Amino acid sequence: MPSLLHSLASPARFQRISAHVFPWAAVLATGLIGCGLVWALVFVPPDYQQGDTVRVMYVHVPAAWMSMFCYAVMAVLSVSFLIWKHALADLAARASAPIGAAFTTVALITGSLWGKPTWGTYWEWDARLTSVLVLFFLYLGHMALSNAFDDRERGGRAAAILAVVGAINLPIIKFSVEWWNTLHQPASVLRMDGPTIHSSMLWPLLVMAAGFTAFYVVLLLIRIRSELMARRIEVLQRHRAAEGA
Amino acid sequence: MAAFLDMGGYAATVWPSYGVTAVILIGLLVFSLRQLAKRREQLDALEAERERSRNP
Amino acid sequence: MDPDSRNPALIAQSLSCERGGRHLFAGLDFALAPGDALVLRGPNASGKSSLLRVLAGLLEPTEGQVLWHGKDTREDPADWRRSLAFLGHGTALKPQFSVGDNLGFWSRFEQASRTPAEALEAVGLSHLADLPASMLSAGQQRRLALARLAARPGGCWLMDEPTVTLDAASVEQLSAMIAQHRAEGGIAILATHEDLAVENAAVLTLGVRS
Amino acid sequence: MTRKQRRTMFLTTGFACFAVATVLVLFALEDKVTFFYSPSDLVAEPVAPDLRIRLGGLVVDGSVMKLSDGITTTFVLTDGAAEVPVSYTGVLPDLFREGQGIIANGSFPDAAGPFVADEVLAKHDENYMPTEVADALKEAGHWQEEPEP
Amino acid sequence: MSAFTALVRRDVALATRRGGEAALTLGFFVITIALFPFGVGPDPELLGRIAAGIIWVTALLAAIVSLDRLFRQDLEDGSLDLLALSPMPLELVVLAKCLAHWLVTGLPVTLLAPVMGMMLQLDPEAYAPLIIGLALGTPALSLVGAIGASLVLGARRGGALIGLLVLPLYIPVLIFGISAVEAALAGLPVLPHILIEGAVLVVSLPLAAFAGAGALRLAMD
Known part of the structure; x- marks a missing residue:
């Protein structure tokens, strides 16, 4: 692991790899999100309970996943930066933070819009919503x-x-809906006994999530x-200042 | 088409959600690209300056 | 004395240090036996302070190691820290406390072997022990900081510009203090511009690039 | 103590602290940190009048009635064991329907009367499926009402 | 006397000297609470309902105001170098300073809480959970605060930054402190909330020790 990271850590190497990955990521992001949008907005059947509001799920859930994924990536990068001092890990963590903050904002706003017609309120101070709000503040602090x-x-x-200290918030977010009797429903997809979403609604969700991940890679690069x-x-500026002196 | 735009009566929930998502994500993309372009410009200028000062 | 017959207590092996992308020094080797002194010289920003901080263990060297009685001071720092007395740029004094309380705290914290009264005596500040430290002049504050070292004889003193703000009489007093410390088997390493009289001291000049 | 030994000691202490914390949390959750009261809780121990509480349960089938003023709704909440009548004035969330799990915020103005809610929140479950699938499941008898916690 | 107690005693002595933190922090705590009856009106019922919340939030702010100086002075006068060079691990140095910080801020706030409760017409049922919650929560405030205080050493506008870093991390401490009081008022079991508050404290111990020591090494670098 350290040696792999070290070899990736040279800027020249990164530029080369990034030049290869970038076009693929860009094509994947556009394609998957495009497909996912059409699928989610046109072909997905309305939910038996929520009707068409369920379509909010296709942006809300991937954004919420990405908000946590992005933080997990930052935490891992931060550990490797603190232990092995890879300069690129620092840059990548720094580059990730605004992306994570953007995904968290999306998750919070769309969740709030979705909550009004279904739950009957825009915001409720339950464990899930509060811990995601803390995540947002952590991004800002970072x-x-x-x-x-x-x-x-x-x-x-x-x-x-x-970032490492704040990582303690991730399991709290994930399990808040299991441990506390919250307004937010328990996990539907990532659960031990398999997803509780019908496959006709699950697939477009996964396509959207994959698209968001590709989009994250594009932004990150x-x-x-x-x-x-x-x-x-x-x-270079320091050099110039030194020369000027 | 009208039925599609109406979203089963939930137009006010569904469309703003997609809109906000698009604005934030595309906004960050555009911001990042512009920042990159600006930095590239600044870097090119600094590199050129360095070249000049090395071989006057 | 023949250097080979002595038993060096402090050994620096191929020490290198890089700060903010700049190489300060590389491949430094030296060995000091009890009673030895090393004077670091060099222009500003040549790495004297950094070398002292690397030796103390406050800074990670890019390469190399420091051994104290054969033990790596980074791997096993307990013995080294018990024998080490460090004087940095700051005086580590609290203006709210009296002279005696200031020294008293550090004596307790560092488990000094001499009493604060003896240490104050050594730097000639006994008569001011009950005054608030905020009333001391810069030179007196520096002497009070030196009293912290005087309270811990026998180990290794690391001193960064100890003569700053000291008057001529105090500089003489300091050189006597160092001489006595060495006579008792202590080691002194100091970074200084000025010619503080340190007899038979090795000199290491930094910042001379080949 | 060498650096390695120190590191091991620190890691052990750190893990010990996390373990102690986990045990404490597990003990705490044993007692269930309630986000809301269930009807059985209220039957077991009535709360003081005018104390604001959250009440959670399923809307009993056939209990929903609109009053003549047009905006007040009354219904009965159950958790399978006990029932509590509720009255609410205001716009209900779209997910509010018979058989649905909901949370009502409000209080008992007097010990005998119904629970008067000023906010009704629908708690939906983690199941998502198209209407036809839900109907088919109901028809085949595989349908299970979510047991309210 | 061990190095640990020597350090705790010094920091407590520094804070309790004339013009030290302790008096300022307590003054801030009492005066801020005294403002609320003017802000929300002297209605005893309303005050009683929000009293626990007022006391908790003010305790949290009081912890924050004194954080900026927790390590800054020691860094500036060179004491931190010497603290780091003691045979005692830097992690313990951080814990000693947290303990001292709690002794001069958290502990007096906890002891004053019943008096403040009386001022705000707090329900009698709420005193025990409020005080036990504060006794467990305020040390956690000092510990988590130390992480923020050590991270911003050397930063521009460090004092303002501490709030942004530390307040989100204070949310769990606040939530379980308050929920204990709410549970008591509603006649529900208080113990689970107290246990979780204890868990937050236990977790913040190693977290503050490691993150604080790491950040201090960084600041001295």
Whole structure:
């Protein structure tokens, strides 16, 4: 693992791999999300209870999954940055945070819109909703902390510690609906006894989720490249400042 | 078509959800691309400057 | 003394340090026996402070290791930390406390072998023990910080610019303190610009790039 | 103590703390941290008048009645063992129907009267399926009402 | 005397000197609570219902105001280097400083809570769960706060940043502290909430020790 990460950690290597992966990810993201949209909006039958509101699920659930997935990725990257000091892990974690924050925002807003007609309220302070809100704040804290230092590396390491500490929130989000008697329904897809969604509704959901994942990869590659440039810019600016002195 | 847009009476729930998702995700994509372009420009300028100062 | 016949207590092996993408020093080797002193010289930002912090264990060296009585000070730091007295840029004093309380805390915390009164005596501050530390001049505060080292004889003193803000008389007092420390079998490593009289000290000059 | 030993000690203490915390949480959940009261809870131990509580249960089939003012609804909530009459004035969520699990926020104005709710939330289950599938399941007799926790 | 107790005693002495944190924090706690009857009106029934919430949220804010100085002074005057070089692990140094912070903020807040409860017409049933909850919760506030305080060392606008980092992590402490009181008022068992509050405290111990020590090493680097 460390050696693989090390070999990936060189910027030149990353650029090469990213150049190969990027077009595929972009095609996959467009294709899957396109298919998923048509499927979810046109072909999926209305739910026996919720009718057409169930279509919100096709953006809400993948976004909610991605919000947690993105944080898990950040936590793993942060651990590897703290232990093995891969510079690229820092850049990737930094690049992930705004994406995760965006997915969390989507999950919160669409969930709220969905909650009004079904539950009868936009917001309820139950364990699931509250823990996802905490996740959103953690993303904001991570972004603020990683940019709060004059030295980028310092900020990256402080933010990495925060990301690892905040990872304790992930199991709380996942199991909040099982442990507490919440308004939010229990898990439908990722559960021990198999999904409780009918296959005609499950497949488009999985297609959408795959599309969101590909979209995440696209965004991540763009943002890592951007972070690499920002770092290089800082190095060159320091050189110039040193020469000017 | 009208029935499709009506979403079984839930147009006010379904369409804003998809709209918000699109705005946020595409917004982040556009923002990231523009940031990348801006940084590339800045970096090119700095690299060019460095070249010039190396071989005057 | 013949260096081979002595038993070195502190050994630095091929120490390298990189800060903010800049190489400060690389491949430093030295060995110090009880009673030895090492003076670090070099221009500003040449890595004197960083070397002291690496030796103390506050900074991770990029390469190399520091041995104290044969034990790696990073792997097994307990003995090293018990014998180490560090004086950094800060004086580690709390202005709210009296001179005596300031020294008293560090003596208890670092389990010093000399009493605070003896240590204050060594730096000539006994008469001020009950004054608030905020009333001391910069030079007196520095001497109070040195008293913390005086309370812990026999080990290894790491001193970063100990003479800053000291007047001539105090500098002389410091060099006597160091001499006595060495006579008792202590090691002193200090970074300094000025010519503090340290007899028979090895000199390591940093920042000279080949 | 070497670095390795220290690390092992730290990891052990850390894990021990997490284990203790897990045990505490499991003990706590044994007693069930209730988000809402069930009708049986209220029968077992009536709450004080005017104390705001959450009441959860299934809407009893055939109990829903619209009053003549057009916006007040009365219905009966059950958890299978006990029943509580509820009255609510306001717009009901779309998922509100007979047999549905709901949560009502409100209080008992007097000990004898019905539970007066000022907010009714529908708690839907984790099952999603098209209407035809649901009908087919009901027809085949595989349908199971979700037992209310 | 061991290094641990020496450090705790020094920090407590520093905070309780004239002009130290302890008095300021307590003053902040009492005055903020005294503002509420003016803010929401002196209706005893309304105050009684939100009293526990007011006391908890104010205790949380009181913990935050004093956090910024938890490590900053030691970093600036060079004490932190010496604390890190003691044979005692840095993790224990963090815990000692948290204990001192709790002794001068959390403990007095817990002891003052019944008085504040009387001021706010708190229901008699609520005193026990409120105080037990605070006794378990305020140490967790100091511990989790130490993570934030150590992470922002050296940051621009560090003081403002602490709130953003620490407040979300305080939510569980607050939720279970309050739910214990609510349960007591509703006549439900209080113990589960107290147990979970205890679990939060137990988890925050290693979390604060490791994350705090890591962040301090980073700050001294």
